[in-house]
Amino acid sequence: MAAFEPIAGSVEEEFGVPIPGVIQPQELWARTALKKVPEGKIAWAELFGRVAPVVIDIGCGNGRSMLTSAIAHPEYDFLGVDILPVVIRYATRRGNQRGLANTRWAVIGGRELLANHVDAGSVTEIHCYHPQPYYRKDQVGLRLITPDFLSLVHRSLVSGGRFVIQTDHPGYWAYMTKILPVFFEFREQKGPWPHAVKGITRREIIARSHGLPIFLGEGIARSDLDSEKAISLAESLPLPTFNADRRLQALDQMERGDMGGSGRSKNRPARRRR
Ligand SMILES: C[S@@+](CC[C@H](N)C(=O)[O-])C[C@H]1O[C@@H](n2cnc3c(N)ncnc32)[C@H](O)[C@@H]1O
Numbered sequence: 297m298a299a300f301e302p303i304a305g306s307v308e309e310e311f312g313v314p315i316p317g318v319i320q321p322q323e324l325w326a327r328t329a330l331k332k333v334p335e336g337k338i339a340w341a342e343l344f345g346r347v348a349p350v351v352i353d354i355g356c357g358n359g360r361s362m363l364t365s366a367i368a369h370p371e372y373d374f375l376g377v378d379i380l381p382v383v384i385r386y387a388t389r390r391g392n393q394r395g396l397a398n399t400r401w402a403v404i405g406g407r408e409l410l411a412n413h414v415d416a417g418s419v420t421e422i423h424c425y426h427p428q429p430y431y432r433k434d435q436v437g438l439r440l441i442t443p444d445f446l447s448l449v450h451r452s453l454v455s456g457g458r459f460v461i462q463t464d465h466p467g468y469w470a471y472m473t474k475i476l477p478v479f480f481e482f483r484e485q486k487g488p489w490p491h492a493v494k495g496i497t498r499r500e501i502i503a504r505s506h507g508l509p510i511f512l513g514e515g516i517a518r519s520d521l522d523s524e525k526a527i528s529l530a531e532s533l534p535l536p537t538f539n540a541d542r543r544l545q546a547l548d549q550m551e552r553g554d555m556g557g558s559g560r561s562k563n564r565p566a567r568r569r570r
Pocket of ligand 1 (some may be wrong): 354355356357360375378379380383404405406407424425426427428440497498499500551
């Protein structure tokens, strides 16, 4: 992991965009790592030590989007998951050093999390930013956004719960926009999210800096669909077998580059708020 001096009062940047939050003095750091997802369904109140609406970020990467939300909404609890241990380490460090006791981070696949560990109707929002399109033919089966996955998202959400999704991949978006309305009252958002115009995530910042279009939207879980109907509908819908545009692959390399505070990232003192 790249060296990063956690100086209290400093903010981090990547690609010239500040990572939300300020490093706290060590005595205020939180403990946000979830070393192992508990067996069975997660008891949210036990996990966070309080009763609050729960938000999950699936494929959270280095945690930027969830840090933004957790700071803006201290009244919500947030779980970020990713299959890559290294990105969860970065995200956990950032949550800890910002004293964000309303965050937890864990290494686990999104489908496994929802299928095995999340009770039906227990989560207020699920976010998924830039799920990997997986370019190679033999990896197509790893694509996260499938009808089955969306039926699990639908099942996990409370009544009126929200699903937020975003990608820079036109082929994936074309597929998503066909099947999302089956499970959600879906609306496409034009332009960036107003609270993060330079990019809500690391991947969005990289894609925007290359002039790529970003596709984003949100949906409310359809109330006219019960879990059983959602599952049987999912079985009848097509799988994401689109042909991925390999030109976008170059961005993956940049995304995997340093996430820990070097390169274009740096410490600098927090600006005083006026
Ligand atoms: C393109 S990156 C986007 C990361 C972050 N959301 C962003 O926008 O910067 C996709 C992330 O999804 C993770 N991922 C891939 N498959 C996953 C799965 N089945 N469950 C959870 N995370 C997954 C990858 O490890 C990677 O960190």
